[in-house]
Amino acid sequence: MTLLRIRDFAIHPGYFTQDAQSALVADLRKILSHAPLFRPVTPRGTPMSVRMSAAGSYGWISDRKGYRYEPLHPSGVSWPPIPDSLLRMWRDLVPDARLPECCLINWYDETAKMGMHQDRDEADLSQPVVSVSLGDDALFRMGHETRGGKTESVWLRSGDVVVLAGTARRAYHGVDRIRPNSSTLLANGGRINLTLRVVT
Numbered sequence: 498m499t500l501l502r503i504r505d506f507a508i509h510p511g512y513f514t515q516d517a518q519s520a521l522v523a524d525l526r527k528i529l530s531h532a533p534l535f536r537p538v539t540p541r542g543t544p545m546s547v548r549m550s551a552a553g554s555y556g557w558i559s560d561r562k563g564y565r566y567e568p569l570h571p572s573g574v575s576w577p578p579i580p581d582s583l584l585r586m587w588r589d590l591v592p593d594a595r596l597p598e599c600c601l602i603n604w605y606d607e608t609a610k611m612g613m614h615q616d617r618d619e620a621d622l623s624q625p626v627v628s629v630s631l632g633d634d635a636l637f638r639m640g641h642e643t644r645g646g647k648t649e650s651v652w653l654r655s656g657d658v659v660v661l662a663g664t665a666r667r668a669y670h671g672v673d674r675i676r677p678n679s680s681t682l683l684a685n686g687g688r689i690n691l692t693l694r695v696v697t
């Protein structure tokens with residue numbers, strides 16, 4: 498399996514085969530039927546362009562009260578378990594890490610994007626974040642541990658996996674845009690990104 502390294506960002510192109518991607522989408526449909534996608538608002542009240550849900554013992558929430566992890570979906574139901582194929586991937590790629598407690602699900606329509614940010618709501622930032630792309634291609638931008646500086650971008654395709662460990666764990670990153678209709682994996686188009694995190 499090839500590995501593309503951009504500083505401490507480790508990109509595994511095509512980690513998931515077509516069949517594995519389809520199986521994962523079927524798992525996600527079941528998860529989303531219990532814990533539907535919702536559109537978070539930022540603490541300032543601006544709706545985000547991505548829709549979110551989660552699997553695992555915690556889900557990440559943003560609303561007027563701030564950013565945080567919560568043990569329940571906003572509707573009050575518990576988050577469904579993380580699919581086995583994702584746990585196998587985690588053990589394969591980051592064998593020394595603790596097991597993930599959250600699989601955040603981000604759904605991007607063709608106009609959605611995600612501004613440059615750090616993932617820093619987790620208690621132990623020495624634990625990696627592993628990100629899976631499904632559906633349409635996304636232009637992923639990678640920065641540094643402080644804001645600014647020269648960034649690098651890569652198009653992430655369906656089935657690609659990115660490991661954020663080492664200096665990449667605290668690095669700014671974001672999604673500038675989606676390439677509409679670049680994949681046929683998702684019946685309704687768009688892109689799903691999954692990020693697995695150790696939360697506590």
Ligand SMILES: O=C(O)CCC(=O)C(=O)O
Nearest residue numbers: 603616628637672690692
């Ligand atoms: O969609 C992506 O590829 C990145 C998502 C992300 O950075 C996040 O959920 O924190």
Ligand SMILES: [Fe+2]
Nearest residue numbers: 614615616670
């Ligand atoms: Fe992130």
